[in-house]
Amino acid sequence: xxxxxxxxxxxxxxxxxxxxxxxxxxxxxxxxxxxxxxxxxxxxxxxxxxxxxxxxxxxxxxxxxxxxxxxxxxxxxxxxxxxxxxxxxxxxxxxxxxxxxxxxxxxxxxxxxxxxxxxxxxxxxxxxxxxxxxxxxxxxxxxxxxxxxxxxxxxxxxxxxxxxxxxxxxxxxxxxxxxxxxxxxxxxxxxxxxxxxxxxxxxxxxxxxxxxxxxxx
Amino acid sequence: xxxxxxxxxxxxxxxxxxxxxxxxxxxxxxxxxxxxxxxxxxxxxxxxxxxxxxxxxxxxxxxxxxxxxxxxxxxxxxxxxxxxxxxxxxxxxxxxxxxxxxxxxxxxxxxxxxxxxxxxxxxxxxxxxxxxxxxxxxxxxxxxxxxxxxxxxxxxxxxxxxxxxxxxxxxxxxxxxxxxxxxxxxxxxxxxxxxxxxxxxxxxxxxxxxxxxxxxx
Numbered sequence: 001x002x003x004x005x006x007x008x009x010x011x012x013x014x015x016x017x018x019x020x021x022x023x024x025x026x027x028x029x030x031x032x033x034x035x036x037x038x039x040x041x042x043x044x045x046x047x048x049x050x051x052x053x054x055x056x057x058x059x060x061x062x063x064x065x066x067x068x069x070x071x072x073x074x075x076x077x078x079x080x081x082x083x084x085x086x087x088x089x090x091x092x093x094x095x096x097x098x099x100x101x102x103x104x105x106x107x108x109x110x111x112x113x114x115x116x117x118x119x120x121x122x123x124x125x126x127x128x129x130x131x132x133x134x135x136x137x138x139x140x141x142x143x144x145x146x147x148x149x150x151x152x153x154x155x156x157x158x159x160x161x162x163x164x165x166x167x168x169x170x171x172x173x174x175x176x177x178x179x180x181x182x183x184x185x186x187x188x189x190x191x192x193x194x195x196x197x198x199x200x201x202x203x204x205x206x207x208x209x210x211x212x213x214x215x216x217x
Numbered sequence: 218x219x220x221x222x223x224x225x226x227x228x229x230x231x232x233x234x235x236x237x238x239x240x241x242x243x244x245x246x247x248x249x250x251x252x253x254x255x256x257x258x259x260x261x262x263x264x265x266x267x268x269x270x271x272x273x274x275x276x277x278x279x280x281x282x283x284x285x286x287x288x289x290x291x292x293x294x295x296x297x298x299x300x301x302x303x304x305x306x307x308x309x310x311x312x313x314x315x316x317x318x319x320x321x322x323x324x325x326x327x328x329x330x331x332x333x334x335x336x337x338x339x340x341x342x343x344x345x346x347x348x349x350x351x352x353x354x355x356x357x358x359x360x361x362x363x364x365x366x367x368x369x370x371x372x373x374x375x376x377x378x379x380x381x382x383x384x385x386x387x388x389x390x391x392x393x394x395x396x397x398x399x400x401x402x403x404x405x406x407x408x409x410x411x412x413x414x415x416x417x418x419x420x421x422x423x424x425x426x427x428x429x430x431x432x433x434x
Contacts, residue, residue, distance in 0.1 A: 034251035
């Protein structure tokens with residue numbers, strides 16, 4: 001992977017790293033990415049699901065998707081994920097912050113043409129979102145595969161930025177009678193809601209009952 | 218507000234709207250935005266907090282922030298928010314979906330120079346994140362205000378896209394012995410963690426105990 005000014009963390013650089021291990025863990029913890037691309041000088045940012053294998057992200061959608069068509073032309077793209085672990089509530093407005101983990105990946109996408117490869121990429125996206133689901137459901141038909149575009153996005157360059165730990169106030173502010181501390185946030189799933197036409201005797205799989213995307217945003 | 222092809226929802230247009238009421242509600246429900254801009258043809262997507270008043274979004278950060286400097290030059294920008302309400306688990310891989318709400322805003326940003334206006338914008342951002350907090354904490358000093366850049370982002374054009382409701386399977390798939398339904402997701406706050414140097418007798422405010430960003434992602 002390369003490293004240029006494009007992916008250098010400039011603000012508070014001690015919070016940033018281009019270390020792949022850290023970046024990949026953030027991509028694995030998130031499930032919704034924001035994909036950016038430019039048409040002339042106009043930026044577009046579109047939320048989308050993804051999966052990861054090695055240094056490749058997979059994106060999918062309808063064959064008619066404008067975003068996927070644009071990305072498939074090989075234009076420079078940016079895929080960003082972020083999650084908020086806690087609100088950091090300081091005694092002064094200025095020292096408020098967030099504990100967060102974010103990752104930014106630069107690269108270009110390519111349309112996957114081979115049906116088997118496409119199928120495997122869809123499995124990777126599905127398992128990334130909900131591990132255990134893919135093998136239980138009816139797999140894509142040939143017609144459905146044709147109606148689906150799947151892109152592989154080779155990460156050329158990336159960086160991450162993380163804040164963790166307690167409040168950091170100005171020394172003089174510690175005596176203020178203001179509550180300070182962390183408000184931790186997490187994503188939780190609620191009870192699964194069965195479809196009204198569920199076949200008799202079909203039970204929820206375990207992966208639905210202990211789904212936990214703690215810290216995911 | 219204008220409406221051009223830039224903000225037209227093309228894929229499954231019945232899920233899309235450019236109605237301001239719907240868009241503004243989605244911006245109010247979210248707190249983390251993905252801001253996109255282009256440098257030459259290279260897109261950058263950076264996560265950031267925001268606030269909203271009318272058709273203006275407020276962004277803030279260090280005066281040294283590369284993103285804010287770039288946006289302040291008046292380049293076209295895109296601010297996107299998204300939240301996932303539920304995973305939609307169908308009987309076929311192909312019919313899997315998400316219940317979500319997303320909004321995309323196009324426009325340009327401008328640096329706020331006036332100190333009072335800057336202060337008000339920071340209050341809007343703070344209250345958007347955690348209503349009730351601003352009046353309890355030490356307000357920004359003149360020096361802190363100078364170290365902070367605040368941008369107003371006038372929304373020129375926007376759209377939203379929403380999916381809600383149950384699974385939609387192919388008729389032939391309903392008899393498959395596969396669990397189908399919704400897995401609702403929500404963001405919850407955990408118990409606030411007081412700072413180790415909290416002044417004696419300072420209690421948590423109510424806004425910390427019933428913080429609920431249900432459906433926020």
